[in-house]
């Protein structure tokens with residue numbers, strides 16, 4: 001088997017922000033065997049590794065002195081089924097949205113609310129991707145991950161992934177220690193659509209649908225996302241740049257007194273989650289453009305590269321936003337996007 005490791009390679013096509021930085025080495029792997037061969041190479045032994053899926057949750061602020069491994073392992077398989085459920089596996093390199101559409105075509109339901117999220121299947125558990133009232137942990141069965149020390153495959157179930165809001169064990173204690181190679185979802189044969197998220201209901205009624213199928217929900221989500229979020233193929237971006245912050249009920253009350261229209265959701269007796277998009281918007285940042293980058297005009301949570309911006313410029317903009325939100329509301333925003 002011949003593996004083709006490139007040197008001094010531009011990562012511009014491999015990150016949805018479209019940032020032009022170079023890595024010292026780059027290789028795309030199409031199979032598990034290729035992945036093992038790359039990991040056994042001299043370069044892998046001496047260089048740091050950066051595992052890349054869709055590059056959709058990444059801000060590159062400098063050249064990367066590492067071996068970048070682009071995961072291109074493909075394949076979707078029905079693993080087993082019962083009367084009610086189907087276990088569908090997908091290799092890490094499958095495009096997330098295409099995978100969701102495929103499950104719907106296979107009459108396997110549950111992932112419809114997660115339509116059109118950019119990125120790959122392998123990255124989806126890393127941050128427990130979520131949208132419109134659903135997170136992957138709701139339909140996740142287990143995953144296979146390669147232990148980089150032992151090169152053995154290990155299985156992680158829902159509990160051992162320690163999923164949280166845009167969080168998992170792979171972003172915390174196992175960061176850089178595993179490569180997710182395959183994910184298995186437990187999907188439903190009979191559907192019960194989740195349209196509790198206000199925007200979906202509104203979109204469905206605009207479409208004139210009152211008993212929606214999962215495909216209808218998927219279409220509604222696609223339409224909402226298209227109307228609010230920039231398409232990375234047209235404008236460089238990484239989706240939500242910040243997380244929605246969770247604050248104490250006291251801080252929430254204080255903000256609410258000063259800004260009665262603040263958008264917030266109760267988490268538990270002691271905490272509220274604030275809509276970061278609203279905080280940033282209300283602080284005057286929405287649509288702000290500095291040269292060839294800025295804050296998206298329709299969704300203040302999304303920072304955009306109109307072409308040619310550097311990662312450092314976008315990072316500095318995010319710093320300025322964090323500072324301004326801290327000053328205005330006493331809330332510290334956390335980035336959702338990984339900074340390298």
Ligand code: EPU
Nearest residue numbers: 131132133239240242243244263275277278281298299300
């Ligand atoms: N809002 C504003 N101004 C803005 C943006 C939002 O006032 O510029 C208000 C909206 O009007 C709404 C509230 O903030 O009342 C929440 O906005 P939205 O429903 O668009 O959701 P979000 O909290 O901004 C989250 C996820 C998105 C996901 C949507 C839908 C995070 C950080 N983001 O956004 O995820 O698509 O909910 O479920 O949790 C992503 O992670 O890349 C992403 C796009």
